[in-house]
Structures are given as structure tokens and as C-alpha cells.
Amino acid sequence: MTAFGKLIRTTAFRLTLVYLLLFALFAASLLGYFAWNTRRLITEQITTTVNGEFSELNDLFTRRGVRGLIYAIENRALRPGANLYLVTTPTGQAVAGNVAALGNGVMATQGWSETIYHRLDEEQQAPHRALVRVSELSNGFRLLVGRDLDERKRIFGIVAKAAQWSMLIVVVLGLAGGVFVARRVLRRIDAMTGTTRRIMEGDLSGRLPVGRSGDELDRLADSLNAMLERIEALMTGLKEVSDNIAHDLKTPLTRLRNRAEEALATSGSEAEYRAALERTIEESDGLIRTFNALLMIARAESGQVNGNMEDFDAADIANGIHELYEPLAEDKGITLRVVTQPARLHGNRELVSQALANLVENAIKYGKPEPSIQPPGPLVAVGADEPGQTEILIEARREGDSVLLSVTDHGPGIPEADRKHAVERFVRLEASRTQPGSGLGLSLASAVATLHRGELRLSDADPGLRVTLAIPALSGEGLAVQTQSLESHPV
Numbered sequence: 001m002t003a004f005g006k007l008i009r010t011t012a013f014r015l016t017l018v019y020l021l022l023f024a025l026f027a028a029s030l031l032g033y034f035a036w037n038t039r040r041l042i043t044e045q046i047t048t049t050v051n052g053e054f055s056e057l058n059d060l061f062t063r064r065g066v067r068g069l070i071y072a073i074e075n076r077a078l079r080p081g082a083n084l085y086l087v088t089t090p091t092g093q094a095v096a097g098n099v100a101a102l103g104n105g106v107m108a109t110q111g112w113s114e115t116i117y118h119r120l121d122e123e124q125q126a127p128h129r130a131l132v133r134v135s136e137l138s139n140g141f142r143l144l145v146g147r148d149l150d151e152r153k154r155i156f157g158i159v160a161k162a163a164q165w166s167m168l169i170v171v172v173l174g175l176a177g178g179v180f181v182a183r184r185v186l187r188r189i190d191a192m193t194g195t196t197r198r199i200m201e202g203d204l205s206g207r208l209p210v211g212r213s214g215d216e217l218d219r220l221a222d223s224l225n226a227m228l229e230r231i232e233a234l235m236t237g238l239k240e241v242s243d244n245i246a247h248d249l250k251t252p253l254t255r256l257r258n259r260a261e262e263a264l265a266t267s268g269s270e271a272e273y274r275a276a277l278e279r280t281i282e283e284s285d286g287l288i289r290t291f292n293a294l295l296m297i298a299r300a301e302s303g304q305v306n307g308n309m310e311d312f313d314a315a316d317i318a319n320g321i322h323e324l325y326e327p328l329a330e331d332k333g334i335t336l337r338v339v340t341q342p343a344r345l346h347g348n349r350e351l352v353s354q355a356l357a358n359l360v361e362n363a364i365k366y367g368k369p370e371p372s373i374q375p376p377g378p379l380v381a382v383g384a385d386e387p388g389q390t391e392i393l394i395e396a397r398r399e400g401d402s403v404l405l406s407v408t409d410h411g412p413g414i415p416e417a418d419r420k421h422a423v424e425r426f427v428r429l430e431a432s433r434t435q436p437g438s439g440l441g442l443s444l445a446s447a448v449a450t451l452h453r454g455e456l457r458l459s460d461a462d463p464g465l466r467v468t469l470a471i472p473a474l475s476g477e478g479l480a481v482q483t484q485s486l487e488s489h490p491v
Contacts, residue, residue, distance in 0.1 A: 011185075013179070013181075013182035016174065016178030020170070024171065028163070028167065031159065031166065032163075035160065035163070038155055042151065042152040043131065046131050047112070047133075050083065050131070050133050050145050051133070053145050054135065054145045057073070058137075060072050061143070069096075069137075069143070070095060073096045074096055077096075082098065083147050084117065084119075084130055084145065085097040085099070086098075086099040086102070086107070086143075086144040087141060087144075088107055088142045090140035092142075095141075097144070098120050099117055099118070100118040100120045100122075101117060101118040102117050102132075102144075106134065106144075110135055111133065111134065112132070112133050114129060114130070114131055114132075115129070115132060115146075116129055117129075117130050117132075128149075128150060129153070130146040130147060130148050130149055131146055131147055131149055132146030185217070188217055192208050192224075195207065195208050204232040207228060208224050208228075210222060252286065255283065256283045256284065259279055259283070260276070260280055263277075263280075308348050308350070309346055309347055309348055310347075311345070311346050312345070313342060313343065314340075314343040314345055314396040314403045314405055314471075315340035315341060315343060315396045317349070317405065318356065318394050318405060319338060321338075322336060322337075322338040322394055325364065332364055334364060334367070334368065334392055335392070336392050337391060337392070338394040338395070339393065339394070339395050339396075340395070340397070341397045341398065344403075345403045345452075345473050345474055347451075347471060348451070348452075351451065352448060352452070352469070352471070355444055355445040356394075356445075358441035358444055359407040359442075359467050359469070360394065360407055361441060362407075362441050363392045363408075363409040363465075366411050367390060367410065367411040390411075391410065392408065393406075393407070393408040394406075394407055395408070398473055401472060401473055401475075402472060405468070405471070406469070408461045408464060408466040409464045410461065413460060413461065414465055416460070419458040422442055423442045423443055423446040442467070445467070449469055452471040454471035454472060456469055
């Protein structure tokens, strides 16, 4: 297709033609209305002038008779630019005036009419047109008074010529504007098309160009760029998951196979076989948990759980997690405390609960202070029976337009330089490599926060780490605070 063919097939050019047609029709209607009103105004002026002169001549006839009327008409007919005058006898013979010829039957019809005529003082030329009034006098004579319509015709011609030039200018400028707009839009569309082709070829980093005008194409480009960023993030995440599965799950699978092979080679009794099978099942359960976590992260990042959204109170989630993990914390010698206030939000209750559970598990695993960095004086929870116990605090509260679910421990924490990488899949920092786990807890919490249009924040608890899940709160909810402190004590 040629460049001109592409140009005239663009939506912008077609819209320009439509608007041009509408504007031309509007302009033609406006000029036509102006011309018609101009014609009507001139006609009214002519009729007013003729009626006034007709009344004067009729009064003159009443006072002086036919002779006085003829004398007055002869004098008026000699004036420059005089009106048309004609007096005829009852038989139709002209006796006075400046009209040499009229259209057929004009003098026989009383009242107003338009007719062609010739003046007495003009050589034989093309006939003129005039608006005349004919009336019969009391003695049977007929009187005609009229006015030439050349002035009306001339003014109407001026308006018509102006309308023609105006329409021509409108069409030319409209087409030129349409070509300009269409070419400008076509260049931007071609740029977008080139970018999309590069993206289809595999370059997911390509983005549509965005101008500074902020028009509809810029808004469309912004939306598409946001979509492309989301697609690139999902594809990158998929690639990372594939790479992580290939690398990080290879070790436990190899270990699982080696244990089974070792059991077959060395076990000689039923008890040994049973112990080998139990270790195999335990290793398999760990792999299943890892795959379940990956599946849940993938579902959260892809938004497949949007259909399970509901309204609930984050305080109920926090209290439920506290009740669930309190025995485990006691076994580890940790005080688990919860402080909540009503904080309603709209989201997936199961995923939010799982995310908060992962944060609590991480805190229980890694939240005990190291002996070398434990602050002076024991950290004792309110109401604790024994000194030297570590406390983990679960909080659920509303702050501004967000609901905050946070878990605070007093362990070694995460250095600020490592916090960005700590939420990536299968990432385990040096301090946590001695503990069992897959490195997916913070990744899941981050994916759940993103699904709910929130964020996962890692901050310093001085000492320790505070991990906060911030999710937009339900609009219109009050900020009433109801704090509940539940504590567990080590056995």
C-alpha cells in the first residue's frame, strides 16, 4: 500500500472528512440564511419606498386630477436613479412615465409583482427586472410605481461569490489540516507498530513512545506500557522460577534419590528400611511444600485469585495466627504477643493469612537474638514469668488509608543492602542457611501485597526486623481503636 493510500485510510483522515463535511454544511446553511435575509431586507426596503411614493402620487391625483399626476410623474422620471413610473388609460395606452415595455399582463393585474421591463431612455438591451405595484385610479386610469432589482441582484451576487470562496477556502484548509493530522497520527501509530513488532520478536524491554501532549494516544501508550511492564515482570518471574526450580530443587531431589539408593544398598532390617522410608517421606513433604508455595506465588502474581475477594477484619487474621503459632513459639522459648485494632480490608483472606503466617514462621526461626548482639538487660514480654525471653510482636492496625499487618522480632535482622534481594524466590541469606526452609516466605508475602495493590516493607526494629504487609483499607471505615494484648509465656 502506498503512503498516500495509508494516509487516506487512517481514522484521523476519515474523521477530518466527516467534520469537514459537517462544517461545510453548517457554513453553507449560515451563508444561505444570511443571503436570504439580505434579499428579504432589500425587498422590504423597496416595498416601503414604492408604497410611500405611491401614496404621494395617489394624493396628488386626488387633489389635481390626471393632469397634475402626469406632470408630477414626468418630473420624477427625469431624476437620476428614478423609480419606474407608468400611467395608462382605461384602454391600456401609456400617457406618462419612463417605462417602454413590460411583461405581459402586468398592467392588467393590480397589486405587487416582479416583471421584466425596458426604460424609455435606454437603448435596446437585455431586459431588467423590477418589483412593481399596479393600482387602478378612480377614473379608470392605471398607475404603476416600481423599483429596479439590480441592486438586490448585485448584493446577492456579492454574497454568493463570498460564499463560494469561503467554501473553497474551508475545503482546502480542511483537507490540508486532515492530511497534517493524519500524517502526525500515522507517524505515531507507525512508531507504536514498530515497537510492538520488536516486542513480538522477543524484546520485552521495548516500550511505546509517549509524547508530552497528554492526548488520547499518550494515555493509550501509558496504559500499554504499564501492561508491558506487567507482562515483562511475569515473564521474568516465570524464567526465574524455572531457573530456581532447576537449580534449587535439584539438590533435594538428588538427596532424596541418594537416600533411597543408600537404603537399598545398606539397610538390612525392617527397622532400617522403615527409617529410610520415613526420611524419604519427610524429604518429599518438603518438596511438596515448596511446590505449593511456588503455585501460590504464581496464582497471586497472575491475579487468578481475584474472584475470591471478600471483606474481613485484619484483626481476626492476626488473632488467629497468634493462636495457631503460640504453642510453637513456646517450644522455642519465645513470647508471642498480638496487638490489634479493627482494620477492615477487601481481599483474599486465605492468601493474607498465609502471608502473615510466613512472616511469623520466619520470625520464630530467625528472630532469637544472637548472644553476642543481645541488648543489655533481658527482653521480657509484659507478664512474662522468666527473664531472658525473646518477644515477637504481631500487630494489625489501620494507619491512614492502609491496613498494616506487621511482625516484629529482635533477632539479627536483615542488612539494608540485602532487603531488596530477601523477597526474591529461593534467596536465603548467609544467616539463615543453617535453618531449614526454601526461601519463599517473603516472596509469597510480597506477591500477596502486590495482588492487593499494597506493598511489603522491611524495616529496622532496633534491634531486629519489622516486616509490614500494607494493604489498602476499605473506604469509609472508621478509625476506632480497640487494642487487645494476648501473651503467651514459655513453659
